[in-house]
Amino acid sequence: MKDEFSFIKSIIPNHIQQQSLRIGIGDDAAVYESDSSVDQVVCVDTMVEGIHFRKDTMEPVQIGRKALAINISDLAAMGATPRFYLTTIAVPPTWTEDHLREIYRGMSELGKQFKMDLIGGDTVSIEQSLVITVTAIGTVASGSAIKRTSARKDDIVFVTGPIGGSAAGFDLLNERTKDGHFSSNELSYVKMHQEPMPQVELGELFSQSNQRMSLNDISDGLSSEIFEIAVASNVQVILNKAHIVKLSPQLDVSLEKRVKWSLNGGEDFQLVGTTSAEQYEVLQKQAKAIGFSLFPVGVVREGKPAVFLDDGDKELPLEMGGYNHFKRG
Ligand SMILES: Nc1ncnc2c1ncn2[C@@H]1O[C@H](COP(=O)(O)OP(=O)(O)O)[C@@H](O)[C@H]1O
Ligand SMILES: Cc1ncc(C[n+]2csc(CCOP(=O)(O)OP(=O)(O)O)c2C)c(N)n1
Ligand SMILES: [Mg+2]
Ligand SMILES: [Mg+2]
Numbered sequence: 001m002k003d004e005f006s007f008i009k010s011i012i013p014n015h016i017q018q019q020s021l022r023i024g025i026g027d028d029a030a031v032y033e034s035d036s037s038v039d040q041v042v043c044v045d046t047m048v049e050g051i052h053f054r055k056d057t058m059e060p061v062q063i064g065r066k067a068l069a070i071n072i073s074d075l076a077a078m079g080a081t082p083r084f085y086l087t088t089i090a091v092p093p094t095w096t097e098d099h100l101r102e103i104y105r106g107m108s109e110l111g112k113q114f115k116m117d118l119i120g121g122d123t124v125s126i127e128q129s130l131v132i133t134v135t136a137i138g139t140v141a142s143g144s145a146i147k148r149t150s151a152r153k154d155d156i157v158f159v160t161g162p163i164g165g166s167a168a169g170f171d172l173l174n175e176r177t178k179d180g181h182f183s184s185n186e187l188s189y190v191k192m193h194q195e196p197m198p199q200v201e202l203g204e205l206f207s208q209s210n211q212r213m214s215l216n217d218i219s220d221g222l223s224s225e226i227f228e229i230a231v232a233s234n235v236q237v238i239l240n241k242a243h244i245v246k247l248s249p250q251l252d253v254s255l256e257k258r259v260k261w262s263l264n265g266g267e268d269f270q271l272v273g274t275t276s277a278e279q280y281e282v283l284q285k286q287a288k289a290i291g292f293s294l295f296p297v298g299v300v301r302e303g304k305p306a307v308f309l310d311d312g313d314k315e316l317p318l319e320m321g322g323y324n325h326f327k328r329g
């Protein structure tokens with residue numbers, strides 16, 4: 001990158017999507033109108049070269065897209081509608097301005113899909129690895145955000161799509177890199193890793209339903225995300241192994257590996273939630289009406305917070321094997 005200021009100028013969006021924006025990129029801070037009928041929902045997540053992506057696992061356009069997607073996913077997990085985002089980028093000398101523009105193109109394309117405006121950020125230099133931090137802002141009807149604390153005994157535990165696909169794709173990328181040859185089945189998992197799709201429409205459906213439910217998005221792995229719900233709600237969760245196998249990557253590897261990907265792989269960015277059996281049926285119908293589906297993976301019961309895996313014969317306590325930044329092995 002030759003010049004910070006010309007770079008910033010080059011990434012200013014030409015069009016805005018949100019009518020409430022008063023001041024976007026170009027002043028000391030962004031300003032948007034707020035509305036007392038909604039609650040503001042804000043989150044931030046960072047992606048670091050070497051930890052979340054490498055040049056041989058993802059194209060720059062996919063890195064940008066994913067940096068925004070993982071934040072939109074956190075908004076979806078609260079039931080919010082995405083509105084704005086801010087992007088901070090720390091750039092080492094090994095990344096060209098063309099690469100950076102591709103990163104911003106990835107963000108802008110996904111942003112457009114969800115009617116989000118880029119309203120600010122920061123650009124700095126760094127010695128070694130590229131770091132991208134995105135702050136996302138959304139809104140939800142006042143008092144309707146969906147929390148992790150609302151699981152109750154006898155709830156159904158569900159996910160919104162396949163799980164473990166991102167980890168399977170990452171394994172394939174480690175084996176062959178992004179330029180390797182993949183069958184169309186393999187490529188579908190590689191894409192789950194490189195281009196995860198946040199489940200905004202379902203999040204919105206859940207918050208609009210105004211029913212009791214708990215919700216989380218799957219960044220670290222199903223086992224660890226459902227454990228967070230169990231702890232927050234003070235309940236136990238029993239996951240059904242046969243159900244999880246059905247949602248796991250359909251690749252010619254051992255069943256053990258497929259289950260491990262699904263439980264501990266992470267970066268699926270599907271939603272995991274719990275709600276009463278009655279409400280589950282209603283939500284399933286509403287989800288199908290907008291082209292989505294819910295998949296049952298377990299049940300909630302009373303007890304000291306813990307997660308078990310039921311293999312049909314017995315219940316095994318689940319070791320928390322999801323991704324942990326300070327326990328990578
Ligand atoms: N360094 C930090 N400083 C302040 N809050 C943090 C920090 N890291 C994480 N959090 C907060 O801790 C909670 C859990 O974070 P995290 O596990 O990263 O959530 P998620 O998986 O949804 O991104 C969130 O409320 C997040 O905002
Ligand atoms: C090069 C590389 N190594 C490892 C992974 C796997 N990985 C990195 S971070 C992560 C978990 C999710 O990231 P985190 O920063 O914990 O997101 P958050 O929980 O804050 O949403 C996983 C599975 C990857 N995507 N790329
Ligand atoms: Mg986070
Ligand atoms: Mg989350």
Ligand SMILES: [Mg+2]
Nearest residue numbers: 219220323325
């Ligand atoms: Mg995490």
